[in-house]
Amino acid sequence: MSPSAEASPLRLRLQLFSVLRERLGREYIEIEVPAGSAGGDLLDLLARSYPDIAAHRSTIRLAINEAYERESYRLSAGDDVALITPVSGG
C-alpha cells in the first residue's frame, strides 16, 4: 500500500442485534476508525461515543465476516463487523 492509502481512515458498517439494536434504535452503525486499528480499538471508540455500548463493553464479542475474532484482530476495508452481546439461544 502507498503511504497515503495507509493513512486514510477505515469506514466500517457495524451490525447490531438484540439489546444494542433496541437501545440504539438501529440495526447498523457507520463509523470511521484510524487505519491499522484493532477490534479492541473499535470497541473502545464505540464505548466513548455510545453510553449503551459502554454499558456492555466488557461482554461484547466481535464477529468479523461471520466468525468470532479476538480484540487483537487488525481491521481491514470491507470487513463485515457485528457486535455480539452474550447470546441466549436454546
Add this chain to the structure above:
Amino acid sequence: MSPSAEASPLRLRLQLFSVLRERLGREYIEIEVPAGSAGGDLLDLLARSYPDIAAHRSTIRLAINEAYERESYRLSAGDDVALITPVSGG
C-alpha cells in the same frame, strides 16, 4: 397351620420366557417343592431336573408375584413364580 398342612408339598406353576421358554419348548413348568422351600431351593431343584436351567442357574433371577425377590424368599401356595434370565430390552 396344622402339622399335616405344613408337611404337604407346595405345587407351583413357573413361567418361562425367552431362551428358557425356547429351550424347554414350553411356557410353564409345574413342579412340587417341599413346604418351607426358599426360592434358591426351587432353582436348585430345577437345575437338577433340567440341564437347560442348570446352564443358566447362576444368572436367573426369581420374580414372585411380578416383582424380583431374593433367593431367600420363602415360597407360599399361590405364588406366581417366573424365571428371569438376563434381560435385554431397550
Add this chain to the structure above:
Amino acid sequence: MERIEHKTSAVWLCIDEQVLDVAAIAAFLPTPQVGGVDLFIGTTRRWTGTRETVLLSYECYPAMALKEMGKIAEAAIDRWKLERVVLHHRLGPVPAGEASIILGAASAHRADAFEACRFLIDTLKKEVPIWKKEHFADGTQEWVQAGG
C-alpha cells in the same frame, strides 16, 4: 399381544406391538413448568461391524414389565426434579432402522432431563423383563443375554 398402558398426568408407560409415536410422546411431555425435554430413541441397528441384522424381536413378561417400568419412572421422579416421564417399549419384530424404545424426561432445566433420561434407559436395560432376539441376515438367530 395387546397394548398395555398406564397413563397419569405425569407418567406415560406403554408396551405395544405397534410403531412407536415420537410426535405423541413429544406432545405429552411439556407442561407449563417445563423448559427442557430429553428423549432417547433406541433403534434396530442394521450393521454391527460386518454383521448384518435384519430385525430384532422382543418378548416380555407383560404385567411385570409394566410394573418395573413404573418403578423406574418413580425412582427418576424421586431423584430429579421432573415434570413428566415417558417409557414406551415396542414388542414383536422391529425391523432395522425402526425404534424399539422411546424414553423421555421433562424438567424445568435441562440437566435434570438429561440425567434422568440416561438413568431411565440404563435402568430399563437392567431391570425390565423384556428380551430381544437378534435375527441376522445369514438366517441365524440369537437371544441377547445382557443389556446392550
Add this chain to the structure above:
Amino acid sequence: MERIEHKTSAVWLCIDEQVLDVAAIAAFLPTPQVGGVDLFIGTTRRWTGTRETVLLSYECYPAMALKEMGKIAEAAIDRWKLERVVLHHRLGPVPAGEASIILGAASAHRADAFEACRFLIDTLKKEVPIWKKEHFADGTQEWVQAGG
C-alpha cells in the same frame, strides 16, 4: 425471516420461524449404523417460580448463526462417534409450551448420543448468535443476557 437450512447426509441445520417438526427430525436421524438417538427439545417455560412468561421471542444473526451451528455439529462429529447430527432453532415468537430448539445426535451406541447431545445444547447456548427476549404476563419484556 426466511427459513435458512443446510442439509447433508450427516448434518441437518435449520433456523426457521415455523413450528419445529420433531417427527421429521426423528425420521432423519437413524442410519443403518445407528442404535441410539438422543433428542433435546427446549420449550418455552410458562412458570418460573411465581413469574409467568407468555412467550419468548428469538432473533439472530442469520448467516453467522448457521455457520456457528455447523461448527458445533462438526466439533461433535470429531469428538464422538456419530452417524448424524441435527440442530434446528426456531425464531420469532415461541409461545409457552412450544419448542424453540430441537437438537439430536445419533450413534451406534447410546453413550455417544447422550454426551454429544448435551454438548450440542451447552455449546449452542454459548456460541450461536441468537438472542431471546422474555415477554412476561405483567407486560414487561427483557432480553436474556446469558445462556439459561
